Amino acid sequence: MSEENKDNWMIWEVFIRSRNGLSHKHVGSIHAPDAQMAIKNARDVYTRRSEGISIWVVESEAITASSPDEKEPLFTPADDKVYRHPTFYDIPDEVGHI
Amino acid sequence: MTKELSLEERFQQYVDAENKVEPKDWMPEKYRKTLIRQISQHAHSEVVGMLPEANWITRAPSLRRKVALLAKVQDEAGHGLYLYSAAETLGADRQALVKDLLDGKAKYSSIFNYPTPTWADIGAIGWLVDGAAIANQVMLCRTSYGPYARAMVRICKEESFHQRQGYEILLTLVRGTEAQKKMAQDSLNRWWWPSLMMFGPTDDHSPNSAQSMKWKIKRKSNDELREEFIDKTVPQAEFLGLTIPDPKLKWNEERGHYDHSEIDWEEFYDVISGKGKCNKQRMDARNKAHAEGKWVREAANVYARKQAEHSKQSAA
Numbered sequence: 001m002s003e004e005n006k007d008n009w010m011i012w013e014v015f016i017r018s019r020n021g022l023s024h025k026h027v028g029s030i031h032a033p034d035a036q037m038a039i040k041n042a043r044d045v046y047t048r049r050s051e052g053i054s055i056w057v058v059e060s061e062a063i064t065a066s067s068p069d070e071k072e073p074l075f076t077p078a079d080d081k082v083y084r085h086p087t088f089y090d091i092p093d094e095v096g097h098i
Numbered sequence: 099m100t101k102e103l104s105l106e107e108r109f110q111q112y113v114d115a116e117n118k119v120e121p122k123d124w125m126p127e128k129y130r131k132t133l134i135r136q137i138s139q140h141a142h143s144e145v146v147g148m149l150p151e152a153n154w155i156t157r158a159p160s161l162r163r164k165v166a167l168l169a170k171v172q173d174e175a176g177h178g179l180y181l182y183s184a185a186e187t188l189g190a191d192r193q194a195l196v197k198d199l200l201d202g203k204a205k206y207s208s209i210f211n212y213p214t215p216t217w218a219d220i221g222a223i224g225w226l227v228d229g230a231a232i233a234n235q236v237m238l239c240r241t242s243y244g245p246y247a248r249a250m251v252r253i254c255k256e257e258s259f260h261q262r263q264g265y266e267i268l269l270t271l272v273r274g275t276e277a278q279k280k281m282a283q284d285s286l287n288r289w290w291w292p293s294l295m296m297f298g299p300t301d302d303h304s305p306n307s308a309q310s311m312k313w314k315i316k317r318k319s320n321d322e323l324r325e326e327f328i329d330k331t332v333p334q335a336e337f338l339g340l341t342i343p344d345p346k347l348k349w350n351e352e353r354g355h356y357d358h359s360e361i362d363w364e365e366f367y368d369v370i371s372g373k374g375k376c377n378k379q380r381m382d383a384r385n386k387a388h389a390e391g392k393w394v395r396e397a398a399n400v401y402a403r404k405q406a407e408h409s410k411q412s413a414a
Contacts, residue, residue, distance in 0.1 A: 008193060009399075011186065028249070029183045031192060033402035045176050048169075049256070068123045 011060040012038040014045075016052035024056050032057075113314050118244040121187040129313055132306070133243055134188050136315065138195045141181035142206035145199070146380050148174045150214045151223060159217060166263045167220065173256050180249040187245045200385050207231075208366065209292050211374030218271055218278075218285035224264015226286075226293040226331070232257050233327045234297065242314035265334065272338050279339075286335065287343045294358075295366045297324040303363075328356050 009031040015024035027046050032038035038057040046052070066074060082088050091098055103111070106126050112119070119125055148171045155171065158164035182192050198204035209227055214220065235257065238250040271282040298304055298320040310316040318326075335342050346359040368374070 009395075011183075028180060028252075029186070030179070033398045034405060036405070037398060037402065045179050048172070048176065065122065068120070 009033050010038075012042070012057040013060050013063060014038075014042040015056040015058070016042075016046060017054040017056075018052050020053065024054065027051075029060060030057070035059075110312070113242050116314075117242075118247065119242050120244045128309075129315075130188050132310060132313075132315060133246065134185050134190045136310075137181055137185040137188075137246055138190065138198075139205050139207075141178045141185065141195070142199045142204050143210065144174045144178035144181060146206045146210045146384065147227075149380050149383050150210055150212070150376070151220060153214050154217060154220050157217070158220075163267070166259075170224070170260050170263065173260065177253050177256070180252060184243075184245040184249045188243075196388070200381075200388055202372075202381055205370070207296060208369040208374060209296050210380060211369050211377045212288070212292055213375050216281050216285060218268065218281040219289070221264050221267030221271065221282065222285040222289040224260050224262075225268060225334070226264075226289050227296070228257060228260040228264060229331060230293045230296040230327055232261060233323050233330075237317045237323065240314075240317050265338075268338055268340075272340065282338070283340050286340050290343050291362065291365070292369075294324055294328070294361055295363075297321075297327070299363065299366070300361075325355050328358060332356055 010033070012030050012032055012035070014027050014030050016027050017024045030038055030041045030045060032041050035057055039055050042055050042057055047055070078084075105124060109119075109124065109126060109129070119129075151167060151171055151174075155164065155167055158167050182195060185195060186192055195204070199206070209230075214223070232254065235250050235254050239247055239254055241247045241250065268282050268285075271278040301307060301319045301321045304320055307316060307319060311319065332342060332347065344359050346357065348357050349355075350357045369377070372378075
């Protein structure tokens with residue numbers, strides 16, 4: 001391993017706000033030795049065609065993700081709770097828009 | 099009695115139902131390996147693909163052509179980065195992938211081992227080489243691995259300008275002097291067959307294709323894609339008033355496709371195995387660029403380290 005390989009650049013996840021009023025959206029990842037350079041690299045790689053007006057970078061290692069194995073216990077309980085949606089309730093048409 | 103499904107069978111069902119596989123999902127080891135190999139080869143192709151065109155940046159005939167070519171080559175660098183990132187989501191190590199390329203262990207698209215002696219070649223590359231790449235990449239927008247599919251969507255969006263700028267270059271040449279038209283024809287003569295080879299061996303000689311199709315990594319076979327490309331490209335050549343270098347090329351009314359001559363597969367395998375005109379030149383150029391960028395990478399590391407120390411001190 002060379003000196004360079006010991007300093008393997010960290011991976012950063014890149015989030016971009018495409019325009020005012022919208023939230024930042026994950027677009028991909030980038031390599032950089034620190035956050036400032038991650039933003040510079042993300043700017044070059046992900047916004048060459050005016051795709052954004054704001055960039056967030058987060059070290060990939062700092063993200064904790066739910067495990068795909070937990071998909072069922074985490075998310076299926078919401079599936080049968082139709083009463084959480086407005087269409088569950090019967091309102092006569094005459095009432096108009098509620 | 100319901101049969102207990104193995105993990106692999108469940109994976110196949112999941113993919114068959116057109117679900118996308120995401121980085122942390124369980125996947126067969128061979129699916130992971132196939133993808134790492136394919137995505138990294140794709141990334142290497144983008145990176146090496148900058149070289150034949152970069153050859154002409156300083157000699158582009160006008161400022162308009164020059165900014166377009168610069169932007170295109172810059173896109174290709176970006177596409178390489180998207181793809182390396184996608185390979186990393188599968189657990190591949192970026193530096194190891196790059197090292198394999200520099201050591202000559204990894205493959206990249208053999209088309210980039212052909213030389214670009216004339217300006218018309220820049221037109222032919224955009225039109226044919228990017229055209230063939232786009233056909234393949236449009237298909238890959240629907241590949242089963244999520245990060246790869248998303249990278250492809252981004253790449254396809256950016257690539258459509260590449261093909262148009264290439265076609266425009268040729269269109270300008272064929273409307274120019276006799277010498278310019280000849281130059282355009284000559285480049286078509288040299289790039290036509292290698293472009294058809296870009297889709298890979300025929301289906302019956304492509305051993306890994308069946309499994310890749312089953313896993314929905316590939317959505318169309320090599321021959322299907324090649325046929326689509328030919329059908330689309332022949333009328334474009336006619337519009338340019340150029341002749342495709344294949345005496346047997348003929349519309350087959352019954353099949354609804356063009357018939358064409360046999361591809362010289364010997365040439366294809368020769369170029370892959372290192373006997374192309376520019377294999378050595380390309381690898382030397384990559385290694386030189388990597389070596390010459392070493393001080394930049396080191397300086398960035400030192401700078402990052404110092405910045406971190408400064409902020410620690412000022413916080414204390």
